[in-house]
Amino acid sequence: MDQTKDVIKLVIPAKAQYVGVVRLTVxxxxxxxxxxxxxxxxxxLAVAEACTNAVDHAYRECEDKxxxxxxxxxxGDRLEIKIKDEGNSFDIAAVKKRCGPIENQLPFTSMRERGLGLHLMETLMDRVDIHGGQGVVVTLTKFTNRDEVDQDVDSPAKTESNR
Known part of the structure; x- marks a missing residue:
C-alpha cells in the first residue's frame, strides 16, 4: 500500500461563508x-458540495454549529480529500434509492433535488466514499495522470519499427 506523502488539515466553522476558504485551498x-x-x-465544485451538505444538514438541529x-x-498518484462533520448522519443507500438514476432525456429542472449533489460529486471525482455514524465522512479522490499512457508502453514509432 502506498504511503501518504503529505497531509494538510483545515478546520472551518460549519458556516456557508467559510466554504470559499476550502475551495481556495483545494x-x-x-x-x-x-x-x-x-x-x-x-x-x-465537488468539495464545495460536500461542505455545503455539512453546513446545511449536519448541524441543522444544533443551536451551536x-x-x-x-x-x-x-x-504519488492521487489527491484524497476527506470532509468530516460530527453532526447528523444520514442513510446513503436511502438517498441513492430516493433520487434514482439520472435520466439524461429529462430536463434538468425535473431532477429531484435530494441526491443531486451526490450525483454531482460522483460525476466530477474519480471515487467518492461516504460513511455515516457519528457524523458523516465524505472522501473524494482524484487521480493524477489517469488519462496518460503508462511509462512502459511502447511508443507508436517503436512499435511501427518492429513490424
Missing part, C-alpha cells in the same frame, strides 16, 4: 500537484 493544493484547470474546477474538518492526503 485550488492551491491541486495546482501544486499539477492538475489541469478543468480538474481543479471539478474538485472545487460545529466544525467541518477537511483533510487533504497527498499520494
Amino acid at each position: 485550488s492551491g493544493i491541486a495546482n501544486r500537484l499539477g492538475f489541469n484547470y478543468d480538474e481543479i474546477e471539478d474538485m472545487k 460545529g466544525n467541518i474538518d477537511v483533510t487533504f492526503h497527498i499520494f
